[in-house]
Amino acid sequence: MSEPVQRVLGPVALDYTVHAGSVTGAFLEALLDKRLVGRRCPSCAKVFLPPRGACPTCAVPMPEAVEVGQRGVVTTFSVIRIPFDGQVLTPPYAAAHIVLDGADTPLLHIVGECDVDTVRMGMRVEAVWADPIEPTLASVRYFRPTGEPDVAWDAFKEHLG
Template identity: 40%
Template sequence: MEKVNIVTQAQPWVDRFPLTGRYTYGVAGERFFRELKENGRFFGTRCTACDVVYVPPRLYCLRCFAPLEEWVEVPSTGTVHTFTVVHQDLDEAPLPTPEVIAFVQIDGCDGGLVHRLGEVAPEDVYIGMSVEAVLKPTAERQGGLTDIAYFRPTLR
């Protein structure tokens, strides 16, 4: 195999590739985010055959493919399954303050949510930490993931 000479200073032509999406929440997602927005509650769907509660809720069970019709309220508390401390933005510039992102396993459920952690220093976060959701005030909630402001260590 011989080397190929590649010119690195190729003259570029610049153009854009603009796309904007308008997405629906889906049948299960609509109900989940409506409950979150209007009542500040988390709901999941339960598969009785597989004995699994899905949060965020699913319309069907990915294990047995049954439609899921049993809606159960679940706590807005959970455990840090894993986390990262982000130091750079998408353009690789340093963030003014490192940001903690965690995958929070919702208590008693299969799955959970990825979200920011707040009211905690990055060096104090650990896997297994108990956390709870902090919701925005009702008037500010729009029916989306950011209706949850962040998760914080559970106050005991």
């Protein structure tokens, strides 16, 4: 008796072009200048980073671009220790939600230049840029600890979502 086939691995190549649109396009262009630019909702005043074209709560367009800081706080995180197909990074590594200074929503990114077991909620981190810069979020290689004191839970709990 043989085992049932559960998956088949095979090479696949797809050529395609992605049009980012005006909001994401502006975000990606700003990365070329090492700037992180979100959008502010004219109704609730929240700054979304990554930017969105419309506020998901107020359902209104967000035309105002707002540059946010390069430093922020880890609001939650996960340490990836298990390898999987197509994985770009070598485990273990820490993926974190980071709310940058001046933003209200978390950016999902990697925390680097530290032992993954030291990553924690409230940790202050800063962007480390790749060289060369390209119009992708991978131009931020990762966020590293700043050494600043941790931020208390009460100061960022409203930014978890």
